[in-house]
Amino acid sequence: xxxLVLYLxxxxxxxxxxxxxxxxxxxxxxxxxxxxxxxxxxxxxLAVLAATATAAPGLAGADHDLDRTxxxxxxxxxxxxxxxAGVLIAGTVSFVHNGSVLRNVxxxxxxxxxxxxxxxxxxxxxxxxxxxxxxxxFAPPFGTPPTGPGYQVAxxxxxxxxxxxxxxxxxxxxxxxxxxxxxxxxxx
Amino acid sequence: xxxRILRLELRRSTAPWIALLIVVLGAAMIYFTSGRxxxxxxxxxxxxxxxxxxxxxxxxxxxxxxxRERRSRMIELIATTARPRWRRVLPTATALAIGGxxxxxxxxxxxxxxxxxxxxxxxxxxxxxxxIGALFMVIGLWLGxxxxxxxxxxxxxxLLVVASAAVLVxxxxxxxxxxxxxxxxxxxxxxxxxxxxxxxFVTLSARTHAAQVVWLVGLAAAALLAFAPAxxxxxxxxxxxxxxxxxxxxPLQPPVLSASFTYDRAAVxxxxxxxxxxxxxxxxxxxxxxxxxxxxxxxLRIMAAKLPDAPTSVVEDYHNQVxxxxxxxxxxxxxxxxxxxxxxxxxxxARVILFxxxxxxxxxxxxxxxxxxxxxxxxxxxxxxAAAAWLLGSMPDSPPAFDLSLAQQAFTTLRGLPAGxxxxxxxxxxxAELACDDxxxxxxxxxxx
Numbered sequence: 001x002x003x004l005v006l007y008l009x010x011x012x013x014x015x016x017x018x019x020x021x022x023x024x025x026x027x028x029x030x031x032x033x034x035x036x037x038x039x040x041x042x043x044x045x046l047a048v049l050a051a052t053a054t055a056a057p058g059l060a061g062a063d064h065d066l067d068r069t070x071x072x073x074x075x076x077x078x079x080x081x082x083x084x085a086g087v088l089i090a091g092t093v094s095f096v097h098n099g100s101v102l103r104n105v106x107x108x109x110x111x112x113x114x115x116x117x118x119x120x121x122x123x124x125x126x127x128x129x130x131x132x133x134x135x136x137x138f139a140p141p142f143g144t145p146p147t148g149p150g151y152q153v154a155x156x157x158x159x160x161x162x163x164x165x166x167x168x169x170x171x172x173x174x175x176x177x178x179x180x181x182x183x184x185x186x187x188x
Numbered sequence: 189x190x191x192r193i194l195r196l197e198l199r200r201s202t203a204p205w206i207a208l209l210i211v212v213l214g215a216a217m218i219y220f221t222s223g224r225x226x227x228x229x230x231x232x233x234x235x236x237x238x239x240x241x242x243x244x245x246x247x248x249x250x251x252x253x254x255x256r257e258r259r260s261r262m263i264e265l266i267a268t269t270a271r272p273r274w275r276r277v278l279p280t281a282t283a284l285a286i287g288g289x290x291x292x293x294x295x296x297x298x299x300x301x302x303x304x305x306x307x308x309x310x311x312x313x314x315x316x317x318x319x320i321g322a323l324f325m326v327i328g329l330w331l332g333x334x335x336x337x338x339x340x341x342x343x344x345x346x347l348l349v350v351a352s353a354a355v356l357v358x359x360x361x362x363x364x365x366x367x368x369x370x371x372x373x374x375x376x377x378x379x380x381x382x383x384x385x386x387x388x389f390v391t392l393s394a395r396t397h398a399a400q401v402v403w404l405v406g407l408a409a410a411a412l413l414a415f416a417p418a419x420x421x422x423x424x425x426x427x428x429x430x431x432x433x434x435x436x437x438x439p440l441q442p443p444v445l446s447a448s449f450t451y452d453r454a455a456v457x458x459x460x461x462x463x464x465x466x467x468x469x470x471x472x473x474x475x476x477x478x479x480x481x482x483x484x485x486x487x488l489r490i491m492a493a494k495l496p497d498a499p500t501s502v503v504e505d506y507h508n509q510v511x512x513x514x515x516x517x518x519x520x521x522x523x524x525x526x527x528x529x530x531x532x533x534x535x536x537x538a539r540v541i542l543f544x545x546x547x548x549x550x551x552x553x554x555x556x557x558x559x560x561x562x563x564x565x566x567x568x569x570x571x572x573x574a575a576a577a578w579l580l581g582s583m584p585d586s587p588p589a590f591d592l593s594l595a596q597q598a599f600t601t602l603r604g605l606p607a608g609x610x611x612x613x614x615x616x617x618x619x620a621e622l623a624c625d626d627x628x629x630x631x632x633x634x635x636x637x
Contacts, residue, residue, distance in 0.1 A: 026351075
């Protein structure tokens with residue numbers, strides 16, 4: 001228990017939790033002042049993006065080499081960190097608005113974990129953010145998501161409506177790949 | 189000495205990364221979305237509307253750059269140097285600005301890859317549009333530097349990006365669903381050719397450019413004043429140029445967004461065929477002249493054979509259907525709308541263009557259809573289509589937007605009348621359309637005498 005408390009404090013998890021709650025509140029306010037219902041899903045996507053970006057710096061400690069010398073099994077702990085962060089974010093955001101939140105959290109969380117394993121924890125959000133910005137022209141109010149060939153649906157998975165096959169598959173794949181990569185390699 | 193520092197910063201700071209990111213993401217946005225219409229001016233305005241998504245990235249990159257000393261744990265070491273803060277950070281800000289401008293111009297160059305082979309007319313108005321967009325990018329980077337120097341946490345860049353993207357999504361939603369928004373929306377990096385205008389025919393007015401330049405220069409001075417001085421008290425002065433810029437720009441802003449667009453006189457100038465009868469298109473659609481020529485000549489030939497005082501030329505109508513729908517050409521000219529593909533050729537096949545020219549016996553319509561056609565509209569457009577079918581000798585085979593049964597009925601009834609009566613009826617329809625009176629057109633065509 002003491003280990004857990006120290007771990008959470010060293011990874012600044014309380015601040016991240018407060019920011020996740022704050023982004024959910026901001027989403028609630030934005031949803032209430034926007035009357036176009038299709039834009040709500042885009043705003044929920046941005047809220048999930050903000051929440052996973054706040055979780056990103058906590059994926060690495062202050063000194064990665066020092067952490068690696070510890071005689072404990074890091075992979076299951078790192079995997080548990082990512083999974084619990086995802087569950088918390090999904091729970092908080094779906095409290096406010098439920099539009100394929102679980103799929104977005106799985107995909108974004110996986111991307112952030114992948115970014116932490118490849119780019120480092122503080123620049124990890126670059127991956128989901130640039131992919132989302134690239135795909136935003138297909139989200140309302142800018143445009144409509146493609147319903148066309150499967151690869152197009154998979155590439156724009158985050159702006160597709162709920163229960164779209166290739167989109168959910170892409171998100172699950174990214175979530176699994178990111179978690180496994182981060183658990184095995186750790187942050188860069 | 190400063191040149192060497194600047195070159196070092198250009199290589200080692202975030203500048204090359206933000207330039208690369210803008211070029212790659214921006215070019216992907218232009219090519220993969222449907223924003224490929226409108227030739228050079230369309231590219232410039234599409235790039236400005238994509239700025240709504242790239243500007244947050246500039247904010248984040250600036251914030252990332254501002255936290256550089258904290259990330260490499262050199263704050264105390266740098267604090268011991270003798271150079272004042274503003275001399276230390278100005279090369280960094282300059283390097284970021286150069287990176288942002290090069291990235292934005294590189295995005296335009298990448299997008300020009302599809303415009304260059306097909307464009308025939310280079311508008312002068314595209315240059316200030318692109319340059320002001322580049323200025324917006326620089327402002328985004330410097331504002332990011334200023335915000336990042338106040339909140340040097342690792343969480344600032346991503347949260348800044350997402351928060352500003354959310355705000356711009358919210359504003360953009362109001363922009364396109366609220367009809368014609370107020371001109372003050374031009375303070376933000378969003379731009380949309382609205383209210384019925386086509387990008388290839390318009391240019392931004394000089395007043396609009398001046399208003400945006402004044403606002404952006406004030407904002408740039410504010411960002412630098414908030415970031416460069418060492419003393420916190422001096423940084424409060426940053427509010428002064430920001431407020432001055434807003435106050436000076438506000439009276440220059442157009443009252444509504446669509447008032448900032450004016451017709452580009454050189455783009456709507458007519459380009460005509462050398463031989464008679466005259467067929468003309470606008471300069472911006474010059475490539476489509478070859479597609480318009482043959483159906484227009486055939487239509488004019490048919491009308492000269494079957495109608496008294498038939499029209500003798502066909503021109504393209506570029507007028508905005510929302511703001512000035514009542515444009516009437518002279519009676520001897522047929523004005524039609526010509527839709528073009530992104531590569532400049534006519535969108536519709538020759539037979540559909542033929543029907544367009546013959547519609548209403550060679551007259552422009554007097555009424556604009558509403559969303560749900562009323563009974564009057566149905567009769568009106570059926571009469572015009574029946575007249576075109578009579579001139580051509582058959583009904584169109586591709587179904588238009590409304591039900592063809594009424595037009596088919598009128599066409600069959602008209603053909604049942606004596607030959608001289610048929611000509612007189614169609615000529616009477618043409619006269620009624622030219623005068624734009626409010627008699628029922630189907631009655632003129634097939635009703636009782």
